[in-house]
Amino acid sequence: MTAMHAIDVHSPRDSQLVGWLPTATAPEVSAALATARSARPAWAAVPAAERGAAVREAATALRHRASDLATVVETETGRPFASAREGVLAGASTLEQYAELGPVHRGRSLLGSAVDFMVPEPRGVVVALTPWNDPIAVACGLLGAALVTGNVVLHKPSERCPHTGLLLATVLHQCFPARVLQTLVGDGEVGAALVSSSDVDLVAHVGSTAAGRAIARASSAKLLLENGGNDPLLVDDDVDPVWAASQAALGAFTNAGQICTSVERIYLHKAIAAPFLDALCARAREWNADPQPLVDVRHRDFVHSQVGDAIAAGASALVGGSVPDGNGAFYPATVLADCVGAMRVMCEETFGPIAPVQLVSSFDEGLAEACSGEYGLAATVLTSSMEHAQRAWRELPVGTVKVNAVFGGAPGGAAQPRGASGTGFGYGPELLDEMTTTKVVHLGVPTGRS
Structure with a gap:
């Protein structure tokens, strides 16, 4: 020292x-x-x-x-x-x-x-x-x-x-x-x-x-x-896509994405992709009307590097995705479509206001993707199916599983992370x-x- x-x-x-x-x-x-x-x-x-x-x-x-x-x-x-x-x-x-x-x-x-x-x-x-x-x-x-x-x-x-x-x-x-x-x-x-x-x-x-x-x-x-965490959000095809998008925005953008259990990656059933993405983009624009900075420029640059890597690898920035002009550590709420699992934004912790979306063809595929990775902090599933909810909380290798709400819990609730x-x-x-x-x-x- x-x-x-x-x-x-x-x-x-x-x-x-x-x-x-x-x-x-x-x-x-x-x-x-x-x-x-x-x-x-x-x-x-x-x-x-x-x-x-x-x-x-x-x-x-x-x-x-x-x-x-x-x-x-x-x-x-x-x-x-x-x-x-x-x-x-x-x-x-x-x-x-x-x-x-x-x-x-x-x-x-x-x-x-x-x-x-x-x-x-x-x-x-x-x-x-x-x-x-x-x-x-x-x-x-x-x-x-x-x-x-x-x-x-x-x-x-x-x-x-x-x-x-x-x-x-x-x-x-x-x-x-x-x-x-x-x-x-x-x-x-x-x-x-x-x-x-x-x-x-x-x-x-x-x-x-x-x-x-x-x-x-x-x-x-x-x-x-x-x-760290890389918490997944799994969106089933039987939920209201506008409601699901509001949950995704809340999980990804609150406190500029700088919450330990923020939504870091989204697996979306392709059957509801269009209305979900439209609603998520609308919510992102609302967040950007009154932006919150990241903690410092160094962290802002780290977040942007992950976004840039994803775009270079084929992702599309539907909202945000660029560093704004002016002083401070601001970064816009960003919606990334066409994401795949190999992208850093999907497999590493970002800790910023980024909502990367990967389309899946079935609940089984989405659950398998959500179970991937080295982190084991938390995960969320949005579904109307009791069977799917039961499978999710049993199979997801994380310390906390949230069903139909990205945040919340009982007073005095516990948390025990796993893995990395x-x-x-x-x-x-x-x-x-x-x-x-x-x-x-x-x-x-x-x-x-x-």
């Missing part, structure tokens, strides 16, 4: 400098790790109800600063204020959820010649590496679950939104004892120094597959990884199990004495 340097953040809307922050140095990282290790026993000994009360206080503090945080998120990432504020409030709700669930997180017991009981205990020092696309909500899930179960946390927010991470730290730190939650500004070098340390017991990372694989190589700790998309539960009550380890106690009665 090299000496301290600065992270510059530029506005995705006009490319102007938002600000800069110094990264943590090697001695600062080492000191933070030592501080975390020393703080571990005292926080683990705090009664679970008191830890829950602290997490609940953090949720309240977050709600009070929701607008401030949303403003910084919009400034650094380009996410519109209203949407960014929803993300902050979602983070507060997640903290409230874990404030309730943490104190009642329990083990099991067995009765035999002796009593066996299984006790959940905190793992110890948790490193949380969080992303830029939904920085508050994701961070609150990992931090809340870790802290309420008695772990101490080192949080490194994405270098694309470090001011957001620091403001979140300001809001949360007041609710916990000193040293229990530390925030470090840094890039990949700081993250690598954290995850490779023998003082770390668990690494929780939400980000790219490349970064997740590097973490897996470098760390000997327990890993929770939510990595990661490992371990990242949400729901099950995340408390990931944040703890189990001690089994055999409790017998002494014998042989009168």
